[in-house]
Amino acid sequence: xxxxxxxxxxxxxxxxxxxxxxxAIIIMCGGIFFLPxxxxxxxxxAKQEGVKVTTGKSPTSAVVTKLKLGEGVTVLSKAGRLAKxxxxxxxxxxxxxxxxSSTKPKGKSGSGLSGLTGRRKIAARESRAxxxxxxxKESTEQYVKDKQIKxxxxxxxxxxxxxxxxxxxxxTFKKAGNLxxxxxxxx
Amino acid sequence: xxxxxxxxxxxxxxxxxPSTGISGFLDDLLKAPSPKKEQVPPxxxxxxxxxxxxxxxxxxxxxxEAFGIKNKKIDLFKKGLGVVESLQPIGEExxxxxxxxxxxxxxxxxxxxxxxxxxxxxxNLVGKTVAEFSDRPTLEYHFSILNSQEQNAxxxxxxxxxxxVGLLNTLKNEAExxxxxxxxVAHVTHQHMLETIRRGAILGSVSDFTLSAxxxxxxxxxxxxxxxxxxxxxxxxxKEKEFEADDVGIEYAYRAGYHPQGLRxxxxxxxxxxxxxxxxxxxxxxxxxxxxxxxxMLLGGYSDLQALPFLTKxxxxxxxxx
Numbered sequence: 001x002x003x004x005x006x007x008x009x010x011x012x013x014x015x016x017x018x019x020x021x022x023x024a025i026i027i028m029c030g031g032i033f034f035l036p037x038x039x040x041x042x043x044x045x046a047k048q049e050g051v052k053v054t055t056g057k058s059p060t061s062a063v064v065t066k067l068k069l070g071e072g073v074t075v076l077s078k079a080g081r082l083a084k085x086x087x088x089x090x091x092x093x094x095x096x097x098x099x100x101s102s103t104k105p106k107g108k109s110g111s112g113l114s115g116l117t118g119r120r121k122i123a124a125r126e127s128r129a130x131x132x133x134x135x136x137k138e139s140t141e142q143y144v145k146d147k148q149i150k151x152x153x154x155x156x157x158x159x160x161x162x163x164x165x166x167x168x169x170x171x172t173f174k175k176a177g178n179l180x181x182x183x184x185x186x187x
Numbered sequence: 188x189x190x191x192x193x194x195x196x197x198x199x200x201x202x203x204x205p206s207t208g209i210s211g212f213l214d215d216l217l218k219a220p221s222p223k224k225e226q227v228p229p230x231x232x233x234x235x236x237x238x239x240x241x242x243x244x245x246x247x248x249x250x251x252e253a254f255g256i257k258n259k260k261i262d263l264f265k266k267g268l269g270v271v272e273s274l275q276p277i278g279e280e281x282x283x284x285x286x287x288x289x290x291x292x293x294x295x296x297x298x299x300x301x302x303x304x305x306x307x308x309x310x311n312l313v314g315k316t317v318a319e320f321s322d323r324p325t326l327e328y329h330f331s332i333l334n335s336q337e338q339n340a341x342x343x344x345x346x347x348x349x350x351x352v353g354l355l356n357t358l359k360n361e362a363e364x365x366x367x368x369x370x371x372v373a374h375v376t377h378q379h380m381l382e383t384i385r386r387g388a389i390l391g392s393v394s395d396f397t398l399s400a401x402x403x404x405x406x407x408x409x410x411x412x413x414x415x416x417x418x419x420x421x422x423x424x425x426k427e428k429e430f431e432a433d434d435v436g437i438e439y440a441y442r443a444g445y446h447p448q449g450l451r452x453x454x455x456x457x458x459x460x461x462x463x464x465x466x467x468x469x470x471x472x473x474x475x476x477x478x479x480x481x482x483x484m485l486l487g488g489y490s491d492l493q494a495l496p497f498l499t500k501x502x503x504x505x506x507x508x509x
Contacts, residue, residue: 140288143408
């Protein structure tokens with residue numbers, strides 16, 4: 001058999017092999033070009049409920065929208081501690097970057113395998129002793145009683161839990177100290 | 188060549204999968220069944236999870252019955268899973284319950300609550316500002332001052348954070364206070380105490396650590412609190428956890444807009460007392476010199492610190508006028 005004949009015989013195989021090679025390259029190229037847009041796009045998520053998106057860089061400028069916990073936004077640009085974002089509904093505005101997270105916040109921890117065993121770990125909050133809104137949890141009350149801890153220390157925890165700071169007071173505090181959204185020159 | 192195609196396709200599939208709904212489906216499969224609103228029992232005494240296994244037929248039970256497996260074998264399998272589950276993270280409600288009991292112990296062992304509501308308001312404002320920009324901003328944090336001259340600060344699980352009046356009196360500015368509180372917030376966000384007791388002798392052998400289990404077994408609850416207070420007030424956490432809290436706390440203070448050098452500055456003044464003063468702080472924390480040197484390295488990584496404040500004047504005004 002001449003080399004010419006051999007070449008001619010191999011042609012169908014070789015073309016099939018080439019086709020596979022092209023197909024593999026297309027798949028890999030597809031992966032390289034399309035994956036970043038699927039998995040690594042500049043999407044950040046609200047770490048809290050009610051994260052403000054404002055028209056201007058100042059935290060006191062008009063509010064465009066408030067993000068829900070875990071709501072994703074696309075980052076268009078960054079300026080210091082702020083990010084210009086676009087919401088899923090197409091609204092654009094500025095957000096303090098440290099109110100956003102690169103990972104979508106999960107619900108409360110501790111479910112894990114509970115679903116398989118049928119336990120509902122966080123199905124309900126433990127009631128306060130005596131059914132009141134204020135007061136320590138029943139397990140703590142029992143503990144305090146068993147250990148004969150003084151009432152004043154139990155009451156101190158009660159006061160600690162009941163102590164509240166309004167969002168307005170916190171905002172005024174941050175503004176006066178150039179903290180949080182007011183930090184890094186934003187006013 | 189076929190192998191190459193299969194390999195490429197599989198690579199593509201595995202990379203794309205996490206961004207699709209399939210992973211969400213798998214997560215949902217592992218989640219506890221979410222009860223309908225009207226099925227949630229009202230918060231009354233003894234109304235929580237009386238017999239959860241009987242109340243909600245679960246996935247394993249269903250699959251077992253479908254394949255004709257005997258109930259005894261299903262229960263055995265579930266018990267095994269229970270042990271594995273004890274290594275799972277502790278739920279937030281359980282964490283808060285543990286923290287509350289530890290908080291009572293903190294007041295009991297460190298002179299009770301410092302009776303100055305204005306100072307307590309101030310440390311709450313600083314602490315909440317830092318916690319707002321932490322990795323766990325949805326948790327409700329509580330801050331208080333302990334009436335002890337010993338220099339110390341603690342974090343109990345669930346967001347209960349304490350600073351002694353002795354420590355507060357040594358601080359020079361708000362950035363130092365924010366640095367100390369941010370370090371404690373980091374212990375909470377990274378669940379350092381829970382991680383420690385989860386691997387400990389008591390919880391390591393407990394398969395059911397739910398709210399109802401705590402209530403049904405006060406002795407077990409008490410033992411867990413004893414273990415936690417022993418770690419918090421006597422032994423101290425792992426050195427690595429303290430270094431991590433320094434690292435993360437500095438980041439939280441920076442995010443909140445404080446100059447992140449605050450913690451280092453406080454440690455520098457504390458370091459001068461090391462060897463001269465007997466404080467549990469020195470026995471429950473790694474060497475101050477080592478912490479300072481590690482923090483110095485971390486601070487080198489921040490480039491835009493010039494504009495960030497120490498707030499010395501405001502700190503002094505708050506503490507002197509109230």
